[in-house]
Amino acid sequence: MIAEKRTMPAPTIDPETQEYWSAIEAGKFLLRYCNACEAPHYYPRTICPHCGSDDTEFKEASGKGIIYSYSVMRRVPVPYAIAYVTLEGTDISMMTNIVECDLDDLHVGQEVKMVFSETEGDGPPLPTFTPV
Amino acid sequence: MSINGKAYIAGAFEHPTRKAVDKSLAQLHAECAKGALEDAGLTKEDVDGYFCAGDAPGLGPLSLIDYMGLKVRHMDSTETGGSSYLIHVAHAAEAIASGKCKVALITLAGRPRAEGMATGTAPRNYGPSPDVPFEFPYAPTVVNMYAMCATRHMHEFGTTSEQLAWIKVAASHHAQHNPKAMLRDVVTVEDVVNSPLISDPLHRLDCCVISDGGGALVVVAPEIARSLNRPLVKIKGAGEAPKGQMGGRVDLTYTGAAWSGPTAFAEADVTPADIKYASIYDSFTITVLMQLEDLGFCAKGEGGKFVADGNLISGTGKLPFNTDGGGLCNNHPANRGGMTKVIEAVRQLRGEAHPAVQVPNCDLVLAHGTGGSLGTRHGSGTLILERE
Numbered sequence: 001m002i003a004e005k006r007t008m009p010a011p012t013i014d015p016e017t018q019e020y021w022s023a024i025e026a027g028k029f030l031l032r033y034c035n036a037c038e039a040p041h042y043y044p045r046t047i048c049p050h051c052g053s054d055d056t057e058f059k060e061a062s063g064k065g066i067i068y069s070y071s072v073m074r075r076v077p078v079p080y081a082i083a084y085v086t087l088e089g090t091d092i093s094m095m096t097n098i099v100e101c102d103l104d105d106l107h108v109g110q111e112v113k114m115v116f117s118e119t120e121g122d123g124p125p126l127p128t129f130t131p132v
Numbered sequence: 133m134s135i136n137g138k139a140y141i142a143g144a145f146e147h148p149t150r151k152a153v154d155k156s157l158a159q160l161h162a163e164c165a166k167g168a169l170e171d172a173g174l175t176k177e178d179v180d181g182y183f184c185a186g187d188a189p190g191l192g193p194l195s196l197i198d199y200m201g202l203k204v205r206h207m208d209s210t211e212t213g214g215s216s217y218l219i220h221v222a223h224a225a226e227a228i229a230s231g232k233c234k235v236a237l238i239t240l241a242g243r244p245r246a247e248g249m250a251t252g253t254a255p256r257n258y259g260p261s262p263d264v265p266f267e268f269p270y271a272p273t274v275v276n277m278y279a280m281c282a283t284r285h286m287h288e289f290g291t292t293s294e295q296l297a298w299i300k301v302a303a304s305h306h307a308q309h310n311p312k313a314m315l316r317d318v319v320t321v322e323d324v325v326n327s328p329l330i331s332d333p334l335h336r337l338d339c340c341v342i343s344d345g346g347g348a349l350v351v352v353a354p355e356i357a358r359s360l361n362r363p364l365v366k367i368k369g370a371g372e373a374p375k376g377q378m379g380g381r382v383d384l385t386y387t388g389a390a391w392s393g394p395t396a397f398a399e400a401d402v403t404p405a406d407i408k409y410a411s412i413y414d415s416f417t418i419t420v421l422m423q424l425e426d427l428g429f430c431a432k433g434e435g436g437k438f439v440a441d442g443n444l445i446s447g448t449g450k451l452p453f454n455t456d457g458g459g460l461c462n463n464h465p466a467n468r469g470g471m472t473k474v475i476e477a478v479r480q481l482r483g484e485a486h487p488a489v490q491v492p493n494c495d496l497v498l499a500h501g502t503g504g505s506l507g508t509r510h511g512s513g514t515l516i517l518e519r520e
């Protein structure tokens with residue numbers, strides 16, 4: 001079954017994550033890093049959830065990853081694949097959708113790359129992934 | 133300070149309704165409270181502590197204390213979703229041990245069926261929580277979040293759909309003896325794996341029922357428990373633990389039970405091998421399997437083998453579980469299964485379970501719950517109770 005395009009609600013944007021969403025509007029995916037413990041985290045915060053330092057900054061990420069886990073929601077009008085994707089070069093996984101794919105041909109460990117999916121209204125697009 | 137032996141569960145009541153079109157939410161809470169107090173042989177005038185969670189209307193304890201006409205000197209509205217009520221029992225014991233109250237009332241109620249809620253398949257927006265913009269647009273639902281745990285468990289440990297199905301089979305064997313259970317037909321492994329896929333790899337029969345109803349518990353000081361004409365159900369140990377995404381270091385293979393379980397066993401000074409009966413939160417079959425591993429009833433990754441071949445069925449298996457039919461077959465009031473887990477554990481200790489499922493010489497039990505979502509963030513609560 002090929003994934004149909006699903007209407008996605010726009011994210012609500014608050015001051016803490018404005019920079020993240022502005023970058024996405026410009027076609028860039030940013031990952032938040034901590035300069036004290038040197039670890040990335042997701043979703044982005046100003047204060048590092050690993051060590052508590054407030055010395056954090058955004059860096060552009062490759063947008064490549066592998067599927068950590070997924071599930072195809074079938075008993076809904078438009079079936080879709082939800083997933084956690086582990087981002088390349090990190091131990092960080094983000095919740096996302098796998099789009100533009102055969103929903104019956106996904107697997108854990110599969111290589112995927114980021115594509116941006118439109119949302120409703122004037123909201124920014126969302127980072128989603130598709131099989132490489 | 134330990135709570136071991138500092139408080140007892142004197143009253144327990146499960147609301148008989150499964151669909152409450154003609155009752156208000158507050159009314160259901162009050163009916164549960166009345167039922168549990170009558171079970172204990174107490175009245176509302178005796179209550180000096182009150183506990184409720186996010187299912188309560190309005191301002192939680194303030195609204196319901198006022199509605200029921202209670203006069204309390206201690207209140208607690210700890211909210212960890214469906215596990216709240218297990219944690220409330222522990223907090224009530226702590227409050228009693230430190231002299232803050234002597235008779236604590238805990239209530240749960242809800243009417244998701246009457247309200248026509250799409251419990252499992254509609255994404256829930258938790259409002260201004262910081263995670264919402266990064267999750268809600270992807271349509272996380274109750275069922276696909278637990279399904280992702282199952283997918284990963286299968287990938288890492290080779291767990292199969294047939295093994296998961298055994299959990300539903302065991303629950304159905306128990307539910308056939310419960311006249312109030314929503315699903316009373318005994319099912320087979322084939323029935324479960326041939327039921328429609330809701331969200332891969334979970335089938336319809338891997339999911340719990342959706343029901344209205346509720347329940348209540350009365351936790352009391354030792355001297356009050358001994359003054360009542362009821363079996364003595366002692367609180368021996370408790371543990372609670374939150375687990376989340378750990379800043380993105382997501383690991384869906386284990387639950388907060390890996391922390392709340394050992395804490396409860398240490399406080400009770402017993403081991404999993406000592407437990408005669410276990411109430412295990414069963415929103416989905418995978419929920420049960422992962423919690424059994426994390427609580428130490430089997431090694432991590434061995435849950436599939438542990439639950440297979442009827443090992444959870446009372447009378448034949450090594451670890452009888454959810455002898456009322458659990459959330460998988462009996463009820464799951466307010467989409468929160470923690471209260472009913474404690475209630476059936478109390479019945480087993482009192483010898484008041486259905487004779488067909490009553491565990492002989494049942495003197496030490498465990499009740500465990502998970503609230504929120506295993507796929508994102510959840511709260512685990514473990515209780516160990518003993519018949520004195």
Ligand SMILES: [Zn+2]
Nearest residue numbers: 034037048051
């Ligand atoms: Zn840091």
